[in-house]
Amino acid sequence: MGTMVSVLLSLLLLLGPAVPQQTQAGSYRLSFLYTGVSRPTDSLPSFQATAHLNDQVFFHYDSKSRKAIPLDPWSQMEGIEDWEKESELQQARESIFMETLQDIMDYYKDREGSHTFQGRFGCELLNNKSSGAFWKYAYDGQNFIEFNREIPGWVPQDPAALNTKRKWEAEEVYVQRAKAYLEEECPAMLRRYxxxxxxxxxxxxxxxxxxxxxxxEDTIKCWASDFYPQDIDLHWIQGGNTVEAEVRGDLLPSGNGTYLSWVSLTVSPWRTRNTVFCRIVHSSLDQPLTGLDKRQ
Structure with a gap:
C-alpha cells in the first residue's frame, strides 16, 4: 500500500481542455494530462500522458513506447530533465493509474465495457509566486474525485470514489505529502523548467x-496562421464598422508550436458595393494587419 500511494502522490492531475487556456502576462503553468482506456486500439494506447508548459506540449508518454519523449524545442535543451528517469516514473504512474481504473470497473461490476479514466494535475506561477494548483479525476467524462488543499483531503464526486478516498488516505502522511507537492514541489519544478x-x-x-x-461560392475566408501566443482578434470590416462573422473557425494548433484560425463571410450583392477588409490584431504586431479580397 505504501509504495503504491507514494507513486500516486506524483500523479497530480487537473481536468481541463487538451490545450490549456491562455495565461496572463507573467503567468506560467505546468500541467499533465493522463488518459487510460479499458479498450485500447491500434491508434489509442491503453495509457498516455502529455505534459504542457503553458499551452506548449513539453513531452509525451504512452504505453506503447514506454518512453517519455520530449518535443522540440525542449528536446534540444540539455539538462532540462533526465528522460530515462522520467520514463521510469511514467511507467510507475501508468501502473497505478490503470489499477485505479480497474478498481472503478470492479466497483460497478463492468469489466467488459469500454471506459475512460482521465485526470490532470497542474500548478501556476504569477510573477514568480505560486498562484494556484489543481488535482482532479474524471471517469467516463464525469467528475470522480478531487484534492482539496484547504481540508486537506480527497473529495469524492462518485460513489466508487469513496473506496478510492479510503485507499489514498490510508495514512495521514500521504495527504500532507500531496498538499506539499501541489504547493511546494510542483512550483519549484516549474521554476526550474x-x-x-x-x-x-x-x-x-x-x-x-x-x-x-x-x-x-460567395463565401470568403480570412486566415490567420503561424501566430503565438494564441490570443488573437480576427474580424471583417466594412465602411469602418466591424461585420459580424457568419462562421468563426476554431483556434487550432499548427503543429509547430503556433496557431491558426479563420473567419468567413458571405459576400452578398449589397455588400460588394462597399469594400470589405479583413483585420487582424495580435500582440506581436505594432499595427493591425489588414487585407482585401482582390476579387471584390
Missing amino acids: LQYGKAFLDRQDPPSMSITRTPG
Missing part, C-alpha cells in the same frame, strides 16, 4: 494573413 524555456514561452510570432474564396 522556466530557467530553460521561458524565452520560448514568452516569444511573439506574428500572424500571416491570407484571404480565400471557394470557386462558385
